[in-house]
Amino acid sequence: MAYDYDLLVIGAGSGGVRAARIAAGYGKKVAICESDKVGGTCVIRGCVPKKLFVYASQYSKMFKAAKTFGWDIQSQFNWSTLLENKNEEINRLNGIYLKLLSNSGVELINGFGSFVDAHTVDIAGQSYTAKHILIATGGTPTVPDMPGKEHVITSNEALDLPALPESITINGGGYIAVEFACIFNALGVKVNLVYRGKQILRGFDKEVAAFAQQSFIDAGINVLTETEITAVEKMSTGFICHTSHDSKHQTIASDLVFFATGRAANTAQLNLSQVGIDTQNNDQITVDKTQATSLPHVFAVGDVCNRDNLTPVAIREGHYLVDRLYKNGNQFPEYDFIPTTVFSQPEIGSCGLTEAQARKSHPNISTHTSTFRAMKYAMSEVKEKTFMKIIVNEDTDQVLGMHVVGADGGEMIQGFAVALKQGLTKTQLNSTIGIHPTSAEEFVTL
Structure with missing residues (x-):
């Protein structure tokens, strides 16, 4: 044919x-x-x-x-x-x-x-x-079926708002919710970040997610976990979110309601x-x-x-x-050690396994962490801190995961991802000379 x-x-x-x-x-x-x-x-x-x-x-x-x-x-x-x-x-x-x-x-x-x-x-x-x-x-x-779903915006509309709101309620705890919460917060908008789970950023390393969540709270974002928005009501000015927390009904008022609950x-x-x-x-x-x-x-x-x-x-x-x-090609995509970044503030960079994932498949795991204030902010009123974590298979010395919460986290992880993909060991990591003074050098000294 x-x-x-x-x-x-x-x-x-x-x-x-x-x-x-x-x-x-x-x-x-x-x-x-x-x-x-x-x-x-x-x-x-x-x-x-x-x-x-x-x-x-x-x-x-x-x-x-x-x-x-x-x-x-x-x-x-x-x-x-x-x-x-x-x-x-x-x-x-x-x-x-x-x-x-x-x-x-x-x-x-x-x-x-x-x-x-x-x-x-x-x-x-x-x-x-x-x-x-x-x-x-x-x-x-996607927006789940609920009363008032027609009143909420998604990431599509958030990128073209005719005016910056004074307040916004964002429903969700993943990449998109967190990134927009940080964007609006830094631009002076009062932000409520509502998530039905116990901790935002499900799927990320638990220590990383916990550190990031506290950083967002410290930056002024009102993070409400274990809370579910059940309805959105349009008012003469703004909207009311009806929520359920511990079976108790609560309301949140804001100029806009943004759902980032999945695609x-x-x-x-x-x-x-x-x-x-x-x-x-x-x-x-x-x-x-x-x-x-x-x-x-x-x-x-x-x-x-x-x-x-x-x-x-x-x-x-x-x-x-x-x-x-x-072209008679024989290559297929490989889905291990895919680096990823949440462009939040502070930024999250991640590559490889979380601690929980590593412990499921390897009997002997060690973790190495560090928390510090980046030199850029050391003299200033900015209190933001950086968190780094390395996960190692003690039986083989292979580094199974590297994670960072801090300025330029994605830029750091992209480089380390090359080494992780090639089977980087903790010994090799520590034998590498760091660039001083940088935040990234902390990875080679842990």
């Missing part, structure tokens, strides 16, 4: 764009469809604009510390200026992605793809066929049942080691699979997949 394309990609985010570009570079006829700006969640409404907001919010701490170093800075923050410049940068990046696709020879089709049959996709009323199809539609924020795979419009593509929890697409779905010629990468929802993972999955399809 003659197909319109060798490869048709549904979704022009980081994973889909990489796969399309590489395939076109291998001489294949490739199309990619997208109903929004090219760039996906990370570039348009996720990592990039959020990190720009993080940078903006960090200046308040920098200005506070600057006084000690002789700088008398009179500053005033303007939300509209930040929003305007953020949008300009996103448009610039969108243009770069469009140019990358065009220069690679990839055809961009505007619209959301939906399966007609195993090899046919409908896009804006037009049918297209392809030998191979790649689903890379990512994820979308679901963006599959609702794909018509997967029409062709028998299997899904699992939150509508994520089930894939095997090769990224293949239950239809062997249809693949999926990135957040829509809900394996490790990180942009670099999606890019690697898409690139390796195309290499295997068209």
Whole structure:
């Protein structure tokens, strides 16, 4: 059968764009469809604009510390200026992605793809066929069913607020909730961070999460754990969150309510049942080691699979997949020692196992920790501290995990992640000379 394309990609985010570009570079006829700006969640409404907001919010701490170093800075923050410049940068990046696709020879089709049959996709009323199809539609924020859910915003809307609120209630305890809580708090907004569990940042090392949580409290964030928002009521001005804590009803008033309670795979419009593509929890697409779905010629990468929802993972999955399809490649993504960062204040960098994970699989574990005040803040009124932790398999001396809560935590962990991936031992770590004075040198002296 003659197909319109060798490869048709549904979704022009980081994973889909990489796969399309590489395939076109291998001489294949490739199309990619997208109903929004090219760039996906990370570039348009996720990592990039959020990190720009993080940078903006960090200046308040920098200005506070600057006084000690002789700088008398009179500053005033303007939300509209930040929003305007953020949008300009996103448009610039969108243009770069469009140019990358065009220069690679990839055809961009505007619209959301939906399966007609195993090899046919409908896009804006037009049918297209392809030998191979790649689903890379990512994820979308979800809000649980409850009275007043229509009144809450998600991370999508938080990046484009027309004005900065005086107060905000954020529901959630993961990456997105914590990052936005710190952003708004640093910009002078009164923040309530509500989480139904005992401790925020579930899945992170418990000591790391506890240290971070206390740091957020010390910075002025009102952290309410073991509390669940059961309803949101719109008032003449602002909103009231009705909560349950120890079976007691309480209320929280704020100008805005922001839910960061999870994301679901963006599959609702794909018509997967029409062709028998299997899904699992939150509508994520089930894939095997090769990224293949239950239809062997249809693949999926990135957040829509809900394996490790990180942009670099999606890019690697898409690139390796195309290499295997068209260049006899034999590489598969490896999901161990993936470094990650929570761009909170202080920042959290993590790579490898938590202490709890390590103890489940290794009988003899040692931990090494340090808490200190970074030199940058030593003379200032900024009281923020840094926490570091190393987890070691005593039987082999291998370092199983490294974690940091402190300024530039992500930058530190990215470098150490290379060594961890190669089997770094505690002896090798300690034989490395540190750079003095830096916070990172603490890792090689623990």
